[in-house]
Amino acid sequence: MSEEEAPRLTRIQQKNRDLILDGALDVFSTHGFRGATIDQIAEASGLSKPNVLYYFASKDDIYRTLLTALLDVWLAPMRGLDPRGEPMAEILTYVRAKLDLSRDYPRESRLFANEVLQGAPHLQPILGGQLRDMVDETVGIIGGWIGEGRLAPVDPHHLIFSIWALTQHYADFEVQVRAVLGEDHDPYAEAELFLNNLYQRMLAV
Amino acid sequence: MSEEEAPRLTRIQQKNRDLILDGALDVFSTHGFRGATIDQIAEASGLSKPNVLYYFASKDDIYRTLLTALLDVWLAPMRGLDPRGEPMAEILTYVRAKLDLSRDYPRESRLFANEVLQGAPHLQPILGGQLRDMVDETVGIIGGWIGEGRLAPVDPHHLIFSIWALTQHYADFEVQVRAVLGEDHDPYAEAELFLNNLYQRMLAV
DNA sequence: GTCTATAGTCTGATAGAC
DNA sequence: GTCTATCAGACTATAGAC
Numbered sequence: 001m002s003e004e005e006a007p008r009l010t011r012i013q014q015k016n017r018d019l020i021l022d023g024a025l026d027v028f029s030t031h032g033f034r035g036a037t038i039d040q041i042a043e044a045s046g047l048s049k050p051n052v053l054y055y056f057a058s059k060d061d062i063y064r065t066l067l068t069a070l071l072d073v074w075l076a077p078m079r080g081l082d083p084r085g086e087p088m089a090e091i092l093t094y095v096r097a098k099l100d101l102s103r104d105y106p107r108e109s110r111l112f113a114n115e116v117l118q119g120a121p122h123l124q125p126i127l128g129g130q131l132r133d134m135v136d137e138t139v140g141i142i143g144g145w146i147g148e149g150r151l152a153p154v155d156p157h158h159l160i161f162s163i164w165a166l167t168q169h170y171a172d173f174e175v176q177v178r179a180v181l182g183e184d185h186d187p188y189a190e191a192e193l194f195l196n197n198l199y200q201r202m203l204a205v
Numbered sequence: 206m207s208e209e210e211a212p213r214l215t216r217i218q219q220k221n222r223d224l225i226l227d228g229a230l231d232v233f234s235t236h237g238f239r240g241a242t243i244d245q246i247a248e249a250s251g252l253s254k255p256n257v258l259y260y261f262a263s264k265d266d267i268y269r270t271l272l273t274a275l276l277d278v279w280l281a282p283m284r285g286l287d288p289r290g291e292p293m294a295e296i297l298t299y300v301r302a303k304l305d306l307s308r309d310y311p312r313e314s315r316l317f318a319n320e321v322l323q324g325a326p327h328l329q330p331i332l333g334g335q336l337r338d339m340v341d342e343t344v345g346i347i348g349g350w351i352g353e354g355r356l357a358p359v360d361p362h363h364l365i366f367s368i369w370a371l372t373q374h375y376a377d378f379e380v381q382v383r384a385v386l387g388e389d390h391d392p393y394a395e396a397e398l399f400l401n402n403l404y405q406r407m408l409a410v
Numbered sequence: 411g412t413c414t415a416t417a418g419t420c421t422g423a424t425a426g427a428c
Numbered sequence: 429g430t431c432t433a434t435c436a437g438a439c440t441a442t443a444g445a446c
Binding site for chain 3: 012047048051055
Binding site: 030033034035110114117118119124127128132154155158159161162165168169176177180181190191193197198201 | 235236237238239240315318319321322323324325329332333336337340357359360362363364366367369370371373374375377378380381382384385386387390395396398399402403406407
């Protein structure tokens with residue numbers, strides 16, 4: 001029942017921490033951990049450099065705080081998958097939820113992409129632990145549906161990878177998507193239709 | 206007919222330039238442009254730091270040389286798409302070629318991913334120019350096939366994005382793929398089967 | 411809590427001996 | 429062509445005034 005891990009913050013403390021984390025999300029998601037500087041974070045958050053380091057012990061501390069907060073949001077949609085639901089609807093809901101994350105939290109998507117791309121130095125244990133466990137469970141659910149003949153027989157692991165790859169692509173490669181499509185497109189609206197169509201064709205028995 | 210742009214290199218010059226580019230590919234693809242240091246490149250290539258800068262004018266020079274060489278390899282498969290071929294076979298061949306690139310040149314894939322993820326500061330004009338033109342042409346070919354009823358009606362732009370996302374995912378997120386799958390899997394062999402299945406189901410009329 | 415000033419380190423790039 | 433030595437600037441982090 002101790003509260004030692006969650007010290008109460010004054011309003012101004014909470015506000016400044018939020019400012020820093022928001023600015024840091026901009027900077028880290030664009031340049032990766034090593035490419036980001038505290039100077040940039042200070043400017044992006046509107047505080048002075050020493051003040052940033054008054055609220056966080058180090059650059060690494062800011063980065064870890066962001067990654068930790070990110071993981072909860074990032075993995076939530078997979079937890080929402082219901083083994084007792086209608087298989088096709090459950091998958092399409094998951095795809096939709098992941099695409100919404102890309103549209104509404106593109107910086108978080110790029111932060112995660114940068115981290116994994118650079119070898120996941122901060123996240124490695126979680127990938128092989130918590131994440132792998134979650135995926136194994138989901139693979140079991142999907143494999144069950146396939147065994148009952150309620151979904152077309154596809155490799156569940158790679159089905160999950162495909163959902164991650166296809167949805168996160170629109171946030172992570174946003175510059176490329178927009179450059180190729182030009183001005184007269186709404187990438188996420190089109191992607192929603194495309195992905196719905198794709199998974200219905202792929203998974204229908 | 207001038208040769209001023211392509212000075213002949215001695216054997217040792219060519220060898221050292223190659224050593225540097227190979228080491229730099231390791232470093233840039235792992236840390237991105239800003240996160241990479243010339244010290245790391247020197248160590249990775251087995252040369253001293255001043256010697257690296259004897260062969261290349263600057264860090265930026267090395268990076269641009271890598272990106273330029275990369276683009277040719279990277280866009281080659283799309284050029285191989287034949288309008289007079291059998292549509293499904295042409296698409297599956299393209300998918301296969303892109304997946305082979307991810308397997309055989311994962312560092313190049315991650316270099317490109319880092320560059321685009323970080324806003325494509327060096328590649329921006331190419332994305333909206335040369336790349337967009339190539340994609341427009343391919344979209345025309347695929348759209349023609351669809352109009353003739355030889356492929357299922359899907360959005361050609363997003364079909365191309367899906368191929369990029371799904372194939373490059375295995376190189377760019379390799380750490381995550383391996384962590385989730387564990388030891389007893391061959392990601393690329395499985396991916397080949399999965400993607401073949403996916404695009405056949407999706408595009409069959 | 412916020413600032414200026416700065417310590418100490420790292421980084422890109424150059425000078426000059428061999 | 430390759431090395432040691434080094435400069436100028438940028439970087440993380442801290443000290444100490446207010």
